[in-house]
Amino acid sequence: MAICNKIFSTTPGYITKVIGNTGWYMTLISCATALVFFGFIYLLLKRFPGRNIIEIYDASLGRVMGFIFSFLLMVSFLLSVGIYTREFTDILKIYALPATPPSVIIGTMIFAAVVAAFLGIETIARVAKLAFYPALVGYFLILIFSLNIFKPTNLLPIFGYGLDKTVITGILRGSAYDEVVILAVFAGSLQGIEHIKKAGFISLLLSGFIISSGLLCFALVFEYRAIQELTIAAYVMTRKIAYGTFFQRMDPIFLLLWIITTSIYISILFYTTVSIYCKIFRLQDAKPVVVPMAVLAVSAAIFPRDFSSVLSVYVQGLRNYGNITFFIMPAIALGIAVIRNKKGESKCAD
Numbered sequence: 001m002a003i004c005n006k007i008f009s010t011t012p013g014y015i016t017k018v019i020g021n022t023g024w025y026m027t028l029i030s031c032a033t034a035l036v037f038f039g040f041i042y043l044l045l046k047r048f049p050g051r052n053i054i055e056i057y058d059a060s061l062g063r064v065m066g067f068i069f070s071f072l073l074m075v076s077f078l079l080s081v082g083i084y085t086r087e088f089t090d091i092l093k094i095y096a097l098p099a100t101p102p103s104v105i106i107g108t109m110i111f112a113a114v115v116a117a118f119l120g121i122e123t124i125a126r127v128a129k130l131a132f133y134p135a136l137v138g139y140f141l142i143l144i145f146s147l148n149i150f151k152p153t154n155l156l157p158i159f160g161y162g163l164d165k166t167v168i169t170g171i172l173r174g175s176a177y178d179e180v181v182i183l184a185v186f187a188g189s190l191q192g193i194e195h196i197k198k199a200g201f202i203s204l205l206l207s208g209f210i211i212s213s214g215l216l217c218f219a220l221v222f223e224y225r226a227i228q229e230l231t232i233a234a235y236v237m238t239r240k241i242a243y244g245t246f247f248q249r250m251d252p253i254f255l256l257l258w259i260i261t262t263s264i265y266i267s268i269l270f271y272t273t274v275s276i277y278c279k280i281f282r283l284q285d286a287k288p289v290v291v292p293m294a295v296l297a298v299s300a301a302i303f304p305r306d307f308s309s310v311l312s313v314y315v316q317g318l319r320n321y322g323n324i325t326f327f328i329m330p331a332i333a334l335g336i337a338v339i340r341n342k343k344g345e346s347k348c349a350d
Contacts, residue, residue, distance in 0.1 A: 002179035003207040005265040020160025021224035024216035029170025031208030034177035037327035048344030053184035054279040060337035074276040076325040082300020116267035150220040175322030
């Protein structure tokens with residue numbers, strides 16, 4: 001749910017500007033990159049069974065460096081909450097709620113995340129599971145209903161702006177799948193390392209297929225120069241669906257799908273941020289942290305000056321440099337743990 005929500009964002013338009021119409025297989029390269037780095041995360045968790053990534057950083061790097069690594073991870077999640085909330089808010093104002101003040105939309109999304117954080121991870125997981133299947137069915141129905149407006153010639157040139165550029169961009173944007181690190185944050189509370197391994201690899205493979213299929217359909221519907229000008233390609237594509245007089249304009253269905261999945265997505269990121277903070281400072285009760293963290297999230301959401309800076313600076317900055325905190329730092333911790341011969345004893349899940 002968290003990884004695939006990006007298909008409803010401004011990402012398709014941006015990557016088309018960078019690499020042309022090859023986003024549908026570029027994202028598979030990103031997925032393969034994420035699979036490799038998740039392999040390192042899995043090996044790190046396996047080396048310290050029963051521990052989460054915060055505890056592992058402390059054990060492998062020492063308290064000071066472990067604190068720095070964990071704090072940077074928390075900041076990355078906090079910025080993700082704020083920036084993606086702002087991105088959602090600005091897009092929703094453009095297409096659906098032009099007269100609504102941004103503060104109302106931002107406040108509503110963060111309030112939902114606060115409620116979810118008070119209810120806990122189990123409630124978030126159950127709601128995400130409940131929403132996932134209808135969302136997946138609705139998503140693929142939109143893609144199927146778009147078949148009559150596909151133009152295969154839109155896939156030409158097949159290598160876009162160059163195969164080398166596609167491959168390099170795909171590797172750098174492996175952070176598009178960085179939410180898989182959430183498994184490492186809650187590793188101590190899950191059902192063992194093999195369960196984490198299965199959940200991680202299956203979710204990455206499934207997400208790669210879902211995102212790639214969406215980008216492929218966008219490329220088949222829109223000429224690649226047109227996608228560059230679209231703020232959110234998925235919404236515009238649903239407006240183009242038409243079968244006769246009475247079956248058209250499916251954008252209300254898309255809006256419902258988009259708002260529900262984004263609300264769950266923001267709630268997942270927010271709760272993960274709170275959880276990391278509590279693990280860093282060894283706080284047993286997360287409730288006192290929720291409201292102050294919500295204030296920081298709202299501040300991060302309203303900080304960007306305008307929508308243009310949100311897209312060009314903040315969103316793409318998270319996409320391009322998220323690899324450092326989400327993937328490279330765990331790989332560094334694994335390397336140092338191996339060099340220092342650090343291992344953990346198995347412990348019961350908390």
